[in-house]
Amino acid sequence: MKIGEKSNMVGLVLWCLLLIVLASPQKPQYNGGVIQNPELNEGLKGWSTFGDAKIEHRTLGNNKFIVANSRVHPHDSVSQNLNLEKNRIYTFSAWIQVSKGRIPVSAVFKTQTGHILAGSIFAESSCWSMLKGGFTVLLQALLNSISRDGDSTPAKYLQKLRDIKAFPGNGNLKLGIGLESHFSSAAPNLAYMRASIDTLAATNFPIWVTELDVQTGPYQAQYLEQILREAHSHPKVAGIVIWSAWKPQGCYTMCLTDNNFKNLPTGNVVDELLAGRIAIKSSAGRTDGNGFFEASLSHGLYSVKIHHPSAKNSSLVQKLNVVSSTGADNQTLLMRFAA
Numbered sequence: 001m002k003i004g005e006k007s008n009m010v011g012l013v014l015w016c017l018l019l020i021v022l023a024s025p026q027k028p029q030y031n032g033g034v035i036q037n038p039e040l041n042e043g044l045k046g047w048s049t050f051g052d053a054k055i056e057h058r059t060l061g062n063n064k065f066i067v068a069n070s071r072v073h074p075h076d077s078v079s080q081n082l083n084l085e086k087n088r089i090y091t092f093s094a095w096i097q098v099s100k101g102r103i104p105v106s107a108v109f110k111t112q113t114g115h116i117l118a119g120s121i122f123a124e125s126s127c128w129s130m131l132k133g134g135f136t137v138l139l140q141a142l143l144n145s146i147s148r149d150g151d152s153t154p155a156k157y158l159q160k161l162r163d164i165k166a167f168p169g170n171g172n173l174k175l176g177i178g179l180e181s182h183f184s185s186a187a188p189n190l191a192y193m194r195a196s197i198d199t200l201a202a203t204n205f206p207i208w209v210t211e212l213d214v215q216t217g218p219y220q221a222q223y224l225e226q227i228l229r230e231a232h233s234h235p236k237v238a239g240i241v242i243w244s245a246w247k248p249q250g251c252y253t254m255c256l257t258d259n260n261f262k263n264l265p266t267g268n269v270v271d272e273l274l275a276g277r278i279a280i281k282s283s284a285g286r287t288d289g290n291g292f293f294e295a296s297l298s299h300g301l302y303s304v305k306i307h308h309p310s311a312k313n314s315s316l317v318q319k320l321n322v323v324s325s326t327g328a329d330n331q332t333l334l335m336r337f338a339a
Contacts, residue, residue, distance in 0.1 A: 030091075034083070036080060040066060041064065046080055047079070050078060051076035052072050053071045053077055055067065089191040090135055091132075092119060092134055093131060097123060097125065097126075097127065097129070098123045098125055102122050102125075103123050104153075105123045106119070107119045107133055116135045117153075118135045118192065120153035133191075135189055135191055153196075154196045154199040154200050155199075158200070176205050179208065181231075182213055182253065183215065184215050186217075188223050190227075190230050197231075208237070208238055209239070211243040212240060213252065213253040220265070221264075221266045221268070228240065242256070242270065244266070300322055302320045302321075302322065303317055304317065304320050
């Protein structure tokens with residue numbers, strides 16, 4: 001998709017369209033949101049040609065869709081003008097199919113200030129693929145694999161993973177995903193970041209956010225906190241590596257301390273999240289009637305101290321290592337007491 005802007009209007013275009021492939025597409029999320037005629041029940045109302053393509057409305061069974069043919073350029077497709085508000089986070093999804101082969105497709109929004117990549121996918125013939133993404137109007141930032149960089153989109157990551165697994169002898173290969181995450185000084189596109197991680201998480205491989213830094217700017221610490229919270233809150237992110245190694249000549253892009261090892265604003269952000277908001281110092285409570293106590297914990301090694309009035313020892317201590325799991329989300333520690 002692509003989008004063009006006139007005054008405060010943004011135009012949407014489907015540009016040459018994961019793991020989600022279906023014989024028939026599902027209904028649009030949020031009933032289509034700001035998209036006019038999202039289910040195409042009113043023919044081509046609200047939709048127009050972009051570039052040199054010819055578009056037509058078709059129906060197959062209960063499924064209505066738009067076909068863009070006679071395409072000469074990658075951006076020849078279908079478009080729609082949208083009224084969007086600045087600094088709001090928008091989610092985006094579309095069901096795409098191509099006539100033959102397996103083709104990379106991107107959703108791009110065009111505004112007065114440039115282009116915003118909302119998502120990418122490899123579309124296939126004979127089935128519908130879901131392109132999922134997000135964007136913030138006029139705000140750009142995250143680079144590399146969870147960013148607007150068209151050379152390293154989640155769709156290309158997935159294709160590379162398929163290529164690796166398809167190589168003879170790699171069927172049982174254990175794989176993981178590392179997302180190099182160098183951000184610019186502009187506000188981060190958190191919607192696109194979230195959608196990109198969602199797309200990659202469908203592989204069920206462990207995901208690490210690596211080389212995380214934010215370029216120097218007046219809101220560096222604020223943006224770092226937003227990014228850390230977004231990454232840490234995603235259930236499929238196994239870990240985060242901050243790219244802030246100190247040396248007297250300065251850090252690569254972002255330091256957490258000065259040369260006297262006193263915290264900079266970025267260091268305060270990391271310490272605050274680790275000490276008070278991300279890390280859990282302690283959690284106490286009573287078991288229920290079945291003898292269970294539940295707690296939500298971050299990854300790490302914990303000491304579990306159990307008190308029971310009927311136990312031979314007044315208290316017992318058991319170590320519990322909470323790690324990423326691709327099988328089950330919950331880990332249960334079972335203890336039996338002998339009175």
